[in-house]
Amino acid sequence: MSEQNNPKLNSKIFIEGTIKALTGLHIGGNSIGMAIGGADKVVVRNPLTNEPYIPGSSLRGKMRSLLERARGDEKHNPTEGGFSLKEGKLEASAGVNSESLLGKLFGVSADKNNGQPTRLMVRDAHLTTASKKQLENAPNTDMPMTEVKTEVNIDRITSAANPRQFERVPAGAEFHFELVLTLLEGDDESQFLNLIREGLELVQNDSLGGHGSRGYGEVEFSIEKLQERTMQHYKTGEAAADVINKHQELFKNLLPEIASVGA
Incomplete structure (x- = not known):
């Protein structure tokens, strides 16, 4: 009974890659302390570096x-x-x-x-080094590493215009993401990996963050690394083993090199 309720740890699978923003991305942050003239809705930022990021x-x-x-x-x-x-x-x-x-x-x-x-x-997914450098040197950003998009809400009764400003991470920005799957004894590895793959593909065909119905938050995932570290690896101090070839067919739609070959 105890073993069934508390199954032993079998292994951990690490899935890493990039999230590319295909359209402006807005994941709301804290607006407290914004200066007059700033955006009405700001993005979440790292308080130490002031860089926008995607919360896990x-x-x-x-x-x-x-x-x-x-x-x-x-x-x-x-x-x-x-x-x-x-x-x-x-x-x-x-x-x-x-x-x-x-x-x-x-x-x-x-x-x-x-x-x-x-x-x-x-x-949490943070900007890649290349994307950070690109945004730091971008000449047309409105706020540090971001753009400000102005939208106008029209009152259907009075026709009065109510402008609002949203801070967004510009299209083209890339973030490094990491997922960690914990497998317990008795788990079906393929079932859980397939659920993760399905979830990522669903997000790609939907949106991430706020205001997706207005075009925000279209993203693309590219998996670059897939590794597994078993309990034996932990006990002996061995590094995680590369298993991307083992699951290549499952993740083929999220592996850019395979997609380009098929094209």
């Missing part, structure tokens, strides 16, 4: 939301999971079934559905 929670939350939505009400997809319905209403606090694939991948709070530890860690 934003990417992880979008992946989970789209994967749940793709499966619909979990009552009809008990194995894979989905969003929770109670008396015909979406119950956001309930989360998915802890025994479903989505419940196991993203975790379920300990006080709901018996709980489930998360298997997917999504780190």
Whole structure:
């Protein structure tokens, strides 16, 4: 019983690559302290370097939301999971079934559905060195490393114009991302990797951050590194093993070198 509830750690898989903004990207930050004349809605920034970044929670939350939505009400997809319905209403606090694939991948709070530890860690994505240098030297940015987009909301009754300004990371900026998948004894590696692949592709065909319906947040993922470190590696001090060839077919749509060959 104890072993079933607390399975041993088997390995960790590290997925690394770049997120390229194809359109302006806005993930909201703290507007407190903005000077007069600044943007109404600012992006989140590293408080030490003042560089814009993509919080891991934003990417992880979008992946989970789209994967749940793709499966619909979990009552009809008990194995894979989905969003929770109670008396015909979406119950956001309930989360998915802890025994479903989505419940196991993203975790379920300990006080709901018996709980489930998360298997997917999504780190904050920071600007690549090349992209940082490009944005620092860009002559036409409105704020440090970002642009300001002015939009006008028209009152349908009075026709009065209400301008608003949004800070965005410009199209073309690239961020380095890293996902860490924890595999426990008994886990099906291919099932969880396929869910991650599906989640990334869904985000690519949706949007990341705010105001996606107005063209913001179109992104492209490129996986550059896929490595696995087993418990044996940890015990002996060995480095992680490269497993990108093993999963090449699964991630083919997210590997730029394979996509270019196919073209």
